[in-house]
Amino acid sequence: MTSRPPLPTSTFEVSPTDEDVDSFHELGYASFERITTDDELEWLRAVYDELFAEKTGAFPGGYFDLARPYDAPGQDRLPQILVPELRVPELRDTTYARNGRRIASALLGVPEDTLQTWGHMILKPARYGSETPWHQDEAYWDIELAYNAIGAWMPLDPATVDSGCLHFVPGSHRGPVLRHRHISDDPAVHGLWTDEAETADAVAVPLPAGGTTFHHPRTLHHAGPNTTDVQRRAYANEFQQAPTRRDVAADHPWVTEGQVEWEKRDKIQAALAHRDARAR
Numbered sequence: 001m002t003s004r005p006p007l008p009t010s011t012f013e014v015s016p017t018d019e020d021v022d023s024f025h026e027l028g029y030a031s032f033e034r035i036t037t038d039d040e041l042e043w044l045r046a047v048y049d050e051l052f053a054e055k056t057g058a059f060p061g062g063y064f065d066l067a068r069p070y071d072a073p074g075q076d077r078l079p080q081i082l083v084p085e086l087r088v089p090e091l092r093d094t095t096y097a098r099n100g101r102r103i104a105s106a107l108l109g110v111p112e113d114t115l116q117t118w119g120h121m122i123l124k125p126a127r128y129g130s131e132t133p134w135h136q137d138e139a140y141w142d143i144e145l146a147y148n149a150i151g152a153w154m155p156l157d158p159a160t161v162d163s164g165c166l167h168f169v170p171g172s173h174r175g176p177v178l179r180h181r182h183i184s185d186d187p188a189v190h191g192l193w194t195d196e197a198e199t200a201d202a203v204a205v206p207l208p209a210g211g212t213t214f215h216h217p218r219t220l221h222h223a224g225p226n227t228t229d230v231q232r233r234a235y236a237n238e239f240q241q242a243p244t245r246r247d248v249a250a251d252h253p254w255v256t257e258g259q260v261e262w263e264k265r266d267k268i269q270a271a272l273a274h275r276d277a278r279a280r
């Protein structure tokens with residue numbers, strides 16, 4: 001990792017109003033125009049660009065294209081980096097993280113210190129960044145566990161309908177997890193989508209850089225392709241209480257199918273890391 005300026009300090013605090021909390025419970029999402037500072041945005045963009053330029057992520061396999069089979073050659077269309085804070089621990093100390101935790105705790109109605117967090121970064125490259133299809137976050141998660149969680153999503157560039165802002169289906173968080181499938185019906189493609197979503201009432205939520213949406217893990221959401229000349233960088237954080245074990249596992253066969261491919265890939269990544277270590 002190249003040298004970059006230290007994380008800027010700030011005392012910029014954002015808290016949700018009672019109306020924000022009520023609206024979140026009603027709609028399943030809430031948005032805030034700004035929860036970080038200009039200085040921090042600049043710092044975050046530098047970290048983000050370094051991580052995506054390296055294409056490595058925080059652990060072997062922690063970088064992949066959500067829209068194509070793992071490690072397919074060619075241009076990535078929807079690359080993601082998982083848990084970047086393992087690689088850059090200062091990401092846990094940002095104004096974004098602090099405001100995110102405060103807002104998440106108020107929206108969920110739980111104490112801040114009961115929230116765990118993990119992050120992921122999703123890039124829609126200029127002109128060919130592909131759609132993030134309709135999905136619910138919970139559809140990705142461990143079928144043995146029950147969650148009390150909320151997702152925060154902050155663009156580092158203006159997010160418009162044309163560059164890939166999020167769209168939500170109001171009230172969909174009150175429904176069940178719908179049947180999902182892997183993009184291209186290929187379990188080696190990480191991205192999931194559902195064709196069961198009723199999206200006629202969906203609402204687009206454009207945001208300036210540094211604004212943030214918060215959504216319930218069952219809220220149906222999607223983002224269109226990036227058809228603009230500007231990349232759309234987004235940094236998301238999940239805030240969750242410690243998950244509890246379910247009495248009966250969720251019936252989400254797409255998770256089990258995906259795990260088989262993920263584990264195969266894990267073995268390949270471990271073998272490549274071993275080969276590279278020996279070559280040094």
Ligand SMILES: O=C(O)CCC(=O)C(=O)O
Nearest residue numbers: 122132151153223234236
């Ligand atoms: O960044 C995107 O395109 C999608 C993000 C998303 O679905 C999420 O953070 O839950």
